Amino acid sequence: MTRYFITGTDTDAGKTLVTAGLLALARSRGLSTLGLKPIASGCRRTGAGLRNDDALALMARSVPALAYETVNPFAFEPAIAPHLATRQAxxxxxxxxxxxxxxxxxxxPRDLILVEGAGGWRVPLNDSEDLSGLATHLDLPVILVVGLRLGCLNHARLTAEAIRADGAKLAGWVGNLLAADFARDASLYADNLATLQHTLDAPCLGVVPRLSRVAPARRPEAAVAHLELPEGD
Structure with missing residues (x-):
């Protein structure tokens, strides 16, 4: 059984795409899965209560199924940092x-359990704790989602340094192409990926191309072909 904490270089780096994609990949191989989004802001009001699209994506790819409140126990409506959302509430x-x-x-008893964070590694949970502390508190190795665009080398390296400085293990990283023009020069794009591989000093679990033309509900499945499951610890 393998368990990981998923973080990103920033908000919208593609954490949910990669988390749900890895769960879908595991399901395609007949493995049992569980995706957790312990705290989520940016939730919709529904007849069943507040619902977060990211948490729903993880829930849909968790087998055997669990209740929404198990996947996302702390849900907040405004799409702001967790400590601000809780303060407003x-x-x-x-x-x-x-x-x-x-x-x-x-x-x-699941073959793969993924715990998705919110925002980047240093997003505050409250006035004295960061959400990333959950990874170290539970001794979870970390998978870093790198949003591939101008500036990603700096963002990725700083995040990897922070992960290790906090005593967590960087188990792997996934590149997610955010800016189409970033990959326009194939040679330069390859050089950037090689730099990430060298400086992050962790296995690359895949590079996901832009999937903007794919229907949102199908994006995780579209990412499956570009991902590899971590080998475990």
Missing amino acids: GTNISLAQLGEHVAPLLEE
Whole structure:
């Protein structure tokens, strides 16, 4: 059984695309899966309560199925940083609270469990803790999603340094092409990927091309062909 924490170089780097894609890849190989989004802001009001599209994507690719509240126990409506969303809601959430929910789920008999963070590695959870502390609190190796665009080398290296400085293991990284013009010069694009591979010093688990023409509900499945499952620890 393998368990990982998924983070990104920034908001919209493609964490959910990669997380759901890895879950879909595992399912295609007959493996049991579970995707968790412990805290999510940017939720929609529905008849069943607040729902987050990212959490729903993970839930849809988790087999055997679990209730939405298990996948995403803390949901907030405004699409802002978690500590600001909780403040607006008049509450406060700690790493201990998140850990109490997630830790028992990590013992589920699933072949692959992925815990998706919010924003980047340094996004605050409250006034004194970062959400990334959940990875170190639960001793989860980290998969980094690198949004491939101008500036990604700096963003990726700084994030990898922060992950390791916090005592977590960088188990691998995935490149997700955000800017089409970034790959226009094939040679330069390859050089950028080679630089990431060399400087991040962790296995590359895939490079996902731009999938903007693919229907949103199918994007994770479209990413499957470009991903590899981590080997485990």
